[in-house]
Amino acid sequence: MKKSVDVIGAGLSGLYAACYLAKNGYQVRVFEKNESVGGRSRVFEAEGFTFDMGPSWYWMPELIDKMFEDLGENRQDYYQLKRLDPAYRIFWKDHEPTDIPADMHSLKKLFDGFEPNGGEKLEAFLSDAKTKYDIAVDKFLFKPGLKWKEIVNLGVFKSALKLDVFKSVDKDVSKRFTSAQAKAILNFPVLFLGEMPSRIPSLYTLMNHADLSLGTWYPEGGMSATAKALKAIAEKHGVEFHLNAPLKSVEVVNDKVQSMLVGNELVSTEKLIVSADYHYVEQNILPPKYRSYNENYWDSRKLAPSSLIFYLGVDKKIDHLQHHNLFFDEDLMAHGETIYKSKSWPTSPLFYVCAPSKTDGDVAPEGKENLFVLIPVAPDLDDNQEIRDRYLQIVINRIKKHTGVDITDHIIYKRDYCVSDFKQDYNAYKGNAYGLANTLKQTANLKPKIKSKLNNLNYCGQLTVPGPGVPPALISGQLAASQIILSK
């Protein structure tokens, strides 16, 4: 008889864990709180628009392809990718907008326009970023983070020192570049990692390699294509999905979860993978004795930002927007301080606008624009409707200023989403959007462990190794599933 495993949560990490186990001969059931799969990478439809709810940047395509290969699958059998060119547009305060080209020659020319020898300096910077990326993928990303000897390796340590990976991204960038634009472009990707560039180790300039060398892609069918493909693969291997089925409690016998209440059903279980919010499950569902971390521990963690998001259906096209648009027309440092220091609402926020209808005719009715607007904000803020409305007005004004289009009377669909929705929908600790910040003290083995004190429970997802983001979520599912397979 097949051994069985239950997976709690059908985000990308849980879906991947389910596929990996099922492919390796396990009987798998998935229990998901919400009515659809994908977790933060879900979609919803309204008024003829299809909105991706979370991720919008498809980066590191070869890593995602590898994850499909590890399931014995070819990603291209599920969806196709298109490289975006330009990758994105940046709106500045005092300059014309900059489009980031996909090809290296044009990119170097762009940097030459920013400062003397800009292109040459960029080439050297990206060469180091590639080395860091290769080290991270080869030596860290696929390690379960359980023992230091997994990653302590003299060769890696020597190259790490040579590349100064422990100094900050900001220092690394400022040492090499002088122009405000070059610095802003090179500091931007680490903002995904949940800290100011001055506090993220320069190891993470590997993200610049992902951004500028590997490129920004768009999956046909939208960002949820990955979750949809994984669900199809899981079903092909006989995985059973139980939706609207939140884990509510567990019964523990001899240091093992023996049964659990999911929705209104009491089910027995052999082994469990929890991909739902790590903090929520430990603090609210497990008996205290089996919690690896207490509230003080969690409270001392540095979280990546939460987000105020607007999903807007607009009844006209906005010519001056690209698919991805960064509104860097206000002071990054001032906004960053409100997220990481004062934990307050920003006065003059930077924001990001994704207009997937520029690339994909299926996400909006003809002649209309699908907009996803994201303002990074501190976790756990009060986010009442009056505040949300105030920020929408700021966004509308700034879009008008830079594109000449006032969308006020053209918004035919609007949904807002913020801290309290992350808590409500995903049980997200402090309403976090992207998990823990990737500071040095919260990297690799220093993240909450995938292994629990319970003998038959492992965690995966963005609060454990390797961290937040689409590729890491998939890897996390593989790591948790591998622990079960190895313990056979």
Ligand SMILES: Cc1cc2nc3c(=O)[nH]c(=O)nc-3n(C[C@H](O)[C@H](O)[C@H](O)COP(=O)(O)OP(=O)(O)OC[C@H]3O[C@@H](n4cnc5c(N)ncnc54)[C@H](O)[C@@H]3O)c2cc1C
């Ligand atoms: C707004 C936003 C934008 C992002 N942009 C990008 C991007 O552009 N590129 C990128 O690579 N990454 C991006 N990310 C990060 C990436 O989407 C996430 O890191 C990744 O999707 C997390 O997957 P996960 O499986 O760890 O968690 P989740 O997707 O949160 O999955 C956890 C699942 O557990 C379920 N659950 C919770 N409690 C229970 C319970 N009690 N019982 C059962 N189920 C439960 C939840 O409903 C959810 O479905 C973004 C994230 C957000 C929020």
